[in-house]
Amino acid sequence: MKVRLVDLAHARSGDKGDTANVGVIALRPEWYPLLERELTTDRVARHFAGVITGGVERFELPNLTALNFLLHGALGGGGTLSLKTDAQGKVFSTALLRLELDVARDEARQLGLPGGTS
Amino acid sequence: MSRVVRVASGQGFWGDWLEAPRRQVEGGPIDYLMLDYLAEVTMSILQKQKDRDPSLGYARDFVGAMESVLPAVRERGVRVIANAGGVNPTACAAAIRRILHGGAAAPALRIGVVTGDDLLPRLDELLAAGHALSHMETGEPLASVRDRVLSANAYLGAGPIVQALAQGAAVVITGRSTDTALTMAPLLFEFGWRRDDWDRLASGIVAGHIIECGAQSSGGNCLYDWRGVPDLASIGYPIVEGHADGSFVVYKHPNTGGRIDVHGVTEQLVYEMGDPHEYITPDVIADFTSIHLEQEGKDRVRVYGVTGRAPTDRLKVSIAYRAGFKAIGTLVYAWPDALDKARCADLVLRARLANLGLRFDEIRTEFVGVSATHGPLAGERADPPEVQLRVGVRGSDRAAVERFSRELAPLVLNGPPSVTGFAGGRPKVEEVVAYWPALIDKRVVTPAVHVEDA
Numbered sequence: 283m284k285v286r287l288v289d290l291a292h293a294r295s296g297d298k299g300d301t302a303n304v305g306v307i308a309l310r311p312e313w314y315p316l317l318e319r320e321l322t323t324d325r326v327a328r329h330f331a332g333v334i335t336g337g338v339e340r341f342e343l344p345n346l347t348a349l350n351f352l353l354h355g356a357l358g359g360g361g362t363l364s365l366k367t368d369a370q371g372k373v374f375s376t377a378l379l380r381l382e383l384d385v386a387r388d389e390a391r392q393l394g395l396p397g398g399t400s
Numbered sequence: 401m402s403r404v405v406r407v408a409s410g411q412g413f414w415g416d417w418l419e420a421p422r423r424q425v426e427g428g429p430i431d432y433l434m435l436d437y438l439a440e441v442t443m444s445i446l447q448k449q450k451d452r453d454p455s456l457g458y459a460r461d462f463v464g465a466m467e468s469v470l471p472a473v474r475e476r477g478v479r480v481i482a483n484a485g486g487v488n489p490t491a492c493a494a495a496i497r498r499i500l501h502g503g504a505a506a507p508a509l510r511i512g513v514v515t516g517d518d519l520l521p522r523l524d525e526l527l528a529a530g531h532a533l534s535h536m537e538t539g540e541p542l543a544s545v546r547d548r549v550l551s552a553n554a555y556l557g558a559g560p561i562v563q564a565l566a567q568g569a570a571v572v573i574t575g576r577s578t579d580t581a582l583t584m585a586p587l588l589f590e591f592g593w594r595r596d597d598w599d600r601l602a603s604g605i606v607a608g609h610i611i612e613c614g615a616q617s618s619g620g621n622c623l624y625d626w627r628g629v630p631d632l633a634s635i636g637y638p639i640v641e642g643h644a645d646g647s648f649v650v651y652k653h654p655n656t657g658g659r660i661d662v663h664g665v666t667e668q669l670v671y672e673m674g675d676p677h678e679y680i681t682p683d684v685i686a687d688f689t690s691i692h693l694e695q696e697g698k699d700r701v702r703v704y705g706v707t708g709r710a711p712t713d714r715l716k717v718s719i720a721y722r723a724g725f726k727a728i729g730t731l732v733y734a735w736p737d738a739l740d741k742a743r744c745a746d747l748v749l750r751a752r753l754a755n756l757g758l759r760f761d762e763i764r765t766e767f768v769g770v771s772a773t774h775g776p777l778a779g780e781r782a783d784p785p786e787v788q789l790r791v792g793v794r795g796s797d798r799a800a801v802e803r804f805s806r807e808l809a810p811l812v813l814n815g816p817p818s819v820t821g822f823a824g825g826r827p828k829v830e831e832v833v834a835y836w837p838a839l840i841d842k843r844v845v846t847p848a849v850h851v852e853d854a
Contacts, residue, residue, distance in 0.1 A: 292624040292663065296672035299537050299837065305670020307663070309624075333775045341676050343689050346666050350673050358764065361835045362441050363723060365764035365792030367772045375623065377774045 284382045289396040291317060293375035300360035301336075302371030304378045307348040313393060314347035320383045326351055329381045351378070405590040407583050407607070408639040410469075411435040411482075412614025414442055414459045420614065420637050421465040425472035427653030430639060432586045433469060435482035436579045436612050437462065443576060444720030444833040446486035447520075447551035457488030458573075463495050466571070470499070473509065473570055481561060481582050485575040487551055489513045492573050497854040508853035512564025514574040516847035519552040519717060519840070526844065533717060533838040542838060548722040550833060554840060555716045557682030558604075559595075560847040561585035567851040576718060578681055580608030587642045595683075602686035602708025603646035605679065610650055610668055610703070611638045617650060617668035619658030624667065631657025636699075647704035649696060660699040682715055682842070684708040714839040723834035724761065725801040728792035729808040730768070732821030735785050741816040742767055742789040748815050749791060752807055760795035760804075788821070794832065801829050 287306070290313050295304040306321065308314040327338040336354025343350060357371050358364040368374070385395060408430040410421035414437040424433055437459035450457025462484030472478045485492040493513045500509055519526065523546070527533065533542035533552075542549070553576035562585050564572045574582075584604030587593070593600045610617045618638040619629040636656025641649040650660055669688060673679075676688035685708055692705040733741040746765045753763070766772040768788035770781060793804045805827040812819050 292667065294621075294623065294667040294671050298672060298674060299835070301537075303670070303673050305667070305673060307624075307666050307670065329777070333777060341673075343670070343676050345689055345691055346669060346693065348666060348670055350670055350676055352674065358762075362832050363794065363834050365726065365728060365762060365794055367766055367768065367790065373773045377777050380774065380777050 283385060283387055283390055283397065285385045285390060285395050285397065287321070287381045287383060288376070288379040290383070291379065293379055295371050295373065295375035297357055297360060297371040300355055300357050302353045302356035302374040304351045304353065304374050305348050306351065306378060307346065311347045313395070314344065316385065316389070316393065317349060318342060318344070320385070321349060325381070326378065329378065333377070402643060405432070405587055405642045406430045406639055407432040407434050407586055407611070407642065409434050409436070409611035409614050409637050411437060411465065412612065412616060413437065413439050414461060416614050418461070418464065422468035423656070424637055424639070424653070425469045425478050427636065427656060430478060433478055433480045434582045434611065435462065435465060435480065435484060436582060437482065437484045438486065438576065438579070440718060440835045441720065441833065443487055443551050443553055443718055446488070447720065448833070450488050455491050458486040458492035458495070459484040462492065463499060466496055467499055474507070479565070479569070479586070480571045481586060482572070483574045483577050483579070483582060485513065485573045487518060487553070487575060489515055489573050489575045493854075496571065496573070500854050509571065510567070510569045510851055511854045512567065512569030512572040512849060512851040514556065514560040514564060514572065514577065514847060514849055516560070516845065517553045517556050517576040519554055519845070520549070523549065523552055526840070531840055531844065533719065533840060536837040536839065542719065542836065545721045545836065550720045550722060552717060552719045554845045555682060555718065556847050557581050558585035558588055559683070560849045562589045563849045564851055565589045567849070569851045579612040580605045580681055581683065583608030583611060583640060584683065591642070591644045596710070598684050598708035598710060599706060600646035601684040603648065603703070603706040604642070605681050605684060605686045605708070606688070606691055606703060606706050607640040607642060607648050609679070610665060611640055613668060613671065614638070615658060616671065617665050618652050618660050619664060622659070622664045622667055624663035629659045633657060646706060647702065649700050649702050651700045660701055662693045662695050662701055665693055665701045680712060682711060684711055713842050715842050715845055717838045717840050719836035719838055720833050721836055723832040724794060724796040725798045725829055726792060726794040726832050727801050727805045727827040727829045728790065729805065729827035730788050730790045730821065731808065731811060731819055732786055732788050733816070734818040734820065736783055738784055738787040738818070739767060739770055741818060742787045744816040745789055745811050745819070746791060749807060749811060753804060756803060758800040758803055759797060760793045760800060762794045764792045766790040798829065805829055
């Protein structure tokens with residue numbers, strides 16, 4: 283079944299030059315392993331294909347049940363050079379939360395994911 | 401109960417809430433008020449102001465902030481640490497002295513000024529000595545933009561602030577210090593931490609990171625249960641209650657709005673994060689994967705277990721240089737077919753710019769309300785009530801950018817229909833001052849501390 287990331291996590295994003303960072307935080311600690319397994323660098327790079335021009339890096343923070351993604355070439359040059367409304371990557375957070383994950387029904391039920399009980 | 405040191409955040413950037421500093425000193429007991437004014441591009445804006453008038457070049461909001469907290473500083477011994485000095489800390493201190501002398505025969509107040517971060521006067525000497533100051537991301541040497549450099553400042557650490565505090569400064573004004581040093585310095589000073597006590601120093605840095613963006617850790621801009629954040633109108637800014645062992649509690653004054661919980665503090669921790677294993681500062685490298693958070697009580701989050709290690713032998717340098725011109729203009733198209741009309745207008749505009757032979761490094765079109773922030777991820781939407789066409793151009797030819805700014809308004813009468821929202825007038829042509837991050841050998845940067853009674 284499809285589960286929306288926005289129902290599993292919250293997030294905040296910011297900038298460093300032309301790179302946006304998105305910190306994705308599990309809404310419940312027990313959902314973090316699922317995020318770590320499914321929300322891979324490849325998965326996020328596919329999500330942002332055509333939106334960013336560079337690669338994606340991922341760092342794990344199990345202590346905060348969070349993943350930190352660096353999205354390179356995300357900000358149209360970044361800082362004052364950028365002509366984008368979101369020149370500082372402030373809302374890349376919610377753009378990432380648009381992603382949907384495939385989760386097996388059994389696992390969704392076990393983890394108590396939204397929509398996993400049906 | 402063991403001794404605590406309370407450092408309150410009263411400003412997260414130049415332009416933050418003017419009420420916040422006063423509310424922090426009046427809302428309950430604090431020891432230090434920390435005011436962060438400098439973002440990456442702020443230094444260049446200040447340098448432009450200093451070029452026009454040598455007595456400027458600092459964050460002028462700080463003068464009003466000092467006026468609003470002066471009774472607390474004088475009567476209760478609250479000490480203020482601010483990077484409001486920008487590119488002219490000495491002039492900033494002079495402005496503060498003027499308000500101190502404005503009243504009756506008030507007792508003297510010690511003001512500490514940290515300088516030495518400004519590398520602009522030494523830039524050619526440094527380049528000649530082999531410091532390439534290459535761009536941290538592109539690797540390009542600074543020489544390629546040298547003639548367009550406006551400002552160059554090394555990020556100083558906590559050391560000079562600690563020195564000023566040790567000399568009794570009630571107010572410490574710095575130029576380009578790291579944001580986190582403003583919070584870490586008073587903790588280091590008060591608890592007498594060793595300069596190689598990496599774990600405690602790293603804790604101080606984490607404390608600084610959590611409160612350097614003001615209310616972003618006390619319920620502001622918080623996505624987690626945002627509807628549930630109480631009373632944003634009177635939001636309380638965050639305060640660090642530091643302990644000698646390095647652990648600390650983030651809290652806010654009673655009877656204020658906002659919310660301090662593990663979710664919100666975590667959001668702030670990941671904000672602008674790179675590699676969490678190495679959060680590099682001049683004083684220590686903090687490991688954000690070691691941070692532990694615990695909800696200790698209502699609006700109280702305890703932070704502990706932070707580890708750190710020795711810093712590198714280099715300092716980051718913030719350089720600003722002139723990078724051409726830009727202008728951004730908008731028009732609003734209404735239902736029906738708002739998006740198609742906006743797209744049509746964009747094509748007409750681009751054809752006219754091409755027919756005029758104007759050249760730009762970039763022309764960018766966004767459709768606000770449809771795809772401006774999330775691009776194609778937002779998906780298709782039914783015919784929206786309105787769409788804002790937003791077109792920006794950037795290039796080295798000022799005349800071309802000026803001409804662009806004259807090509808938008810005519811579309812109101814000679815482009816597609818149902819257009820409005822041009823009340824703001826012609827797009828403003830701005831010079832682009834771009835950011836050039838670089839590294840430099842620590843040994844060539846000499847911070848200076850000057851403390852005197854005012």
